[in-house]
Amino acid sequence: MDEQPPEQPPAADGKLDPRAELSEFLRSRRARLKPEDIGLPSYGRHRRVPGLRREELAQLAGVSVAYYTRLEQGNGRNVSAEVLGAIARALRLTDAEHAHLTHLAKPRQHRRRRTPRTQQLRPALQQLLDSMDSVPGYVVGRRTDLVGWNRLASALFGEWGSLPGQERNWARMVFLSESSRELFVEWETKAADIVSYLRMDAGCHADDPKLSALVGELSVKSEDFRRLWAAHDVQEKGYGTKRLRHPLVGELTLCYETFKLPADEDLSLVTYHAEPGSPSAEALRLLASWGEDATRAGSASREARRD
Known part of the structure; x- marks a missing residue:
């Protein structure tokens, strides 16, 4: 009989529990599959658990069932890469999900550093x-922290420079700021993406x-975050399209690219661009001009105060 323990709350001792994360992740992926999806008999209509x-x-x-049960209970210390690969194929995991499973099952082997370094931007990268x-760009790090950006990115997404350091974080802005719901036309998609990046980071x-x-704070303050976090979806940031509704230049459709x-x-360096000759490209041009005017006005004001 499959037991479905409740979703564990974020740890209060300064770290997330990899064993609990592994258990919940495997159960959530197993619940997505139905017997008929993989050619197995369903054994009738009445099943005690969703999915397989x-x-x-x-x-x-x-x-063996006993071996898999131990793994799903969070005991992945001695599991081999071959077994994890077989389970990933059985669960039809994506590459990102397979990597996440490996990080959770073997955290000691895949931990990059005992103490994460301070996230800093090299001066040459800021100059770039x-x-x-004419291209909005920013650098994002662990926990979706914003590490650096250019003027056009700030004009497009918000005045990041005016925020306290802790608030320069995509997850906090998306879930705790009402302005983000107005800015992102498909807010739910953006929110799900952010949570999937945090899940990948947690692994x-x-x-x-x-x-x-951060996970604890957002779980307390945002019902949407709690719902999406419980889904255990993971993905790496890649490329795609975002639709924005900017208060100054209206609606834009922009393509984004991510560079590790x-x-x-x-x-990761993230850039946005519009299709040449499109209304969105013209809107970006206007926004860039507005940003230049605002920068010049700010410089003039500072000079006047010094005089």
């Missing part, structure tokens, strides 16, 4: 961002007290 039973998943992965005067840095504190920084794989 443990014995069905174990059969599909070629492992500043030179991209790599379960012992990060700031991550645990080789010097620090925890940091």
Whole structure:
């Protein structure tokens, strides 16, 4: 008989529990699959659990029920990469989900650092961002923290420079700021993306007290976050399209690209661009001009105060 323990709350001791995360992740992925999806008989209409039973998943992965049960209970210390691969195939995991499963099952082997370094932007990288005067760009790090950005990104998404350091975080802005719901036309998609990035981060840095504190804060303050966090969806940030509704230039459709920084794989450069000649490209041009005017006005005001 499959037991479905309740979703565990975020840890209060400064870290997330990899064993609990592993257990909940496997159960959530197993619940997505139906027997008929993988060619197994459904054994009638009345089933005690949603999705596959443990014995069905174990059969599909070629492992014993007892072995899989131990793994789903959070005991993945001695599991091999081959077994994890078989379970990932049986569960039809994506590459990101497979990586997340491996991080959770073998946290000691995949922990990058005992103490995460302070996230900092190299001066040359900030200069590169500043030179991209027609392309909104920013660097995002662990916990969806904003580490650096250019003027156009701030004009597009909000005046990030005026925020306290702790508030320069995509998850906090998306779930705790009403303005984000107005800015992102498909807010639910953006919110789900942010949570899936945090879930991926949690698999790599379960012992990060700031991550645990962030998850705890958002779980308390946002019902939407609690719902999405419980889904255990994970993904890496890649590329795609976002529709924005900007208060100054109206609606824009922008493509984004993500580039991992080789010097620090925890940091990613994200850029946005519009199709050449499109209304969105013209809106970006107007926004860039507005940003230049605002910068000049601010500089003039500072000069006047000095005089």
